[in-house]
Amino acid sequence: MPPSKTAQAGFTAALIDIFPMLIGMVPFGLIVGTMGKQAGLETWELMLMSSAVFAGASQFIALDMWTTPLPALAIIGTTLMVNLRHVLMGAAAAPHIKGLPSLPRYIFLCAMADENWAMAMRRAMSDRTLVVSYVLGVTVPFYLNWQLWSFLGTQLGDLINDPAELGFDFVFTAVFITLIFGFWKTDKRLSPIIASACVALIAQQLLPGTWYIFVGSLGGVAAAALTYKRKDDAHG
Amino acid sequence: MDSVSPWLVILGMAVVTVSTRLIGYWVLGRYQLSSRTQSILEAVPASVLTAIIAPMVLATGLAETLAAIATLLIAWRLPTVVAIVCGVVVVVLMRNVF
Numbered sequence: 102m103p104p105s106k107t108a109q110a111g112f113t114a115a116l117i118d119i120f121p122m123l124i125g126m127v128p129f130g131l132i133v134g135t136m137g138k139q140a141g142l143e144t145w146e147l148m149l150m151s152s153a154v155f156a157g158a159s160q161f162i163a164l165d166m167w168t169t170p171l172p173a174l175a176i177i178g179t180t181l182m183v184n185l186r187h188v189l190m191g192a193a194a195a196p197h198i199k200g201l202p203s204l205p206r207y208i209f210l211c212a213m214a215d216e217n218w219a220m221a222m223r224r225a226m227s228d229r230t231l232v233v234s235y236v237l238g239v240t241v242p243f244y245l246n247w248q249l250w251s252f253l254g255t256q257l258g259d260l261i262n263d264p265a266e267l268g269f270d271f272v273f274t275a276v277f278i279t280l281i282f283g284f285w286k287t288d289k290r291l292s293p294i295i296a297s298a299c300v301a302l303i304a305q306q307l308l309p310g311t312w313y314i315f316v317g318s319l320g321g322v323a324a325a326a327l328t329y330k331r332k333d334d335a336h337g
Numbered sequence: 338m339d340s341v342s343p344w345l346v347i348l349g350m351a352v353v354t355v356s357t358r359l360i361g362y363w364v365l366g367r368y369q370l371s372s373r374t375q376s377i378l379e380a381v382p383a384s385v386l387t388a389i390i391a392p393m394v395l396a397t398g399l400a401e402t403l404a405a406i407a408t409l410l411i412a413w414r415l416p417t418v419v420a421i422v423c424g425v426v427v428v429v430l431m432r433n434v435f
Binding site for chain 2: 150185219
């Protein structure tokens with residue numbers, strides 16, 4: 102295929118892959134906007150948060166902690182904990198995005214969220230190539246979508262009180278299940294998945310906030326390290 | 338602490354969040370990775386996604402667990418979009434039952 106055709110195919114594939122996530126984000130964007138207004142933030146302050154932080158879970162938690170006087174260190178510290186998993190995600194993405202030009206590479210990294218990262222990793226691990234158009238195609242619309250709905254949230258107030266009622270909260274779970282299934286199909290390792298689920302469940306009981314995500318992920322990585330065999334060299 | 342402006346706190350949140358996004362890449366992106374390291378890193382996506390959804394799937398209620406199983410079984414044979422839509426429909430129906 103000529104380069105322009107490849108680029109277009111990559112972008113189209115990216116849009117198809119990320120589309121359910123865009124829909125799934127709608128209620129959460131609206132809620133973040135509404136919560137921001139209720140917490141006393143100006144519209145521009147909330148938009149500064151959505152655009153510069155761009156991390157849904159940590160935004161929810163921060164807005165929940167948003168009281169006067171502002172517990173600045175507690176909010177920033179919690180944000181760091183919630184987003185620690187990005188360290189693992191960036192490390193896992195490194196070998197696949199190293200070859201990309203630096204602008205799209207850093208756009209992807211700075212706007213890396215669970216969803217676009219997962220799509221890019223799935224693409225990289227199944228096709229073994231990651232093109233710029235695909236990386237930007239899962240990242241830019243996902244980023245702009247969050248800005249749009251959190252802005253509308255500040256304007257429209259509380260349209261959706263309970264995303265669970267309409268099953269919106271399950272969209273992410275369902276998408277992630279299909280992604281995990283996809284990773285398993287190329288990877289064939291079950292032990293990291295089982296270990297991650299078990300450790301996450303235990304950690305959720307014992308640790309505050311969203312530490313279970315980071316600790317559970319580490320459990321999965323540890324299982325991968327423990328079960329590593331040299332024969333993996335053949336396809337690794 | 339009384340006088341910290343909101344935008345300064347938001348900026349602090351942004352700095353720590355962007356740091357988490359860059360550090361893993363910078364630290365491991367520099368090295369030629371051994372096949373052992375690569376094999377371990379390839380387990381990261383499934384591990385992270387599993388950790389995120391494990392409480393929702395296994396410790397929320399019967400509706401979520403059954404909907405998750407339905408999603409997985411449908412994804413086995415049918416297109417991903419069908420599995421996602423069915424999973425959401427099942428969870429909404431089940432939540433109205435339980």
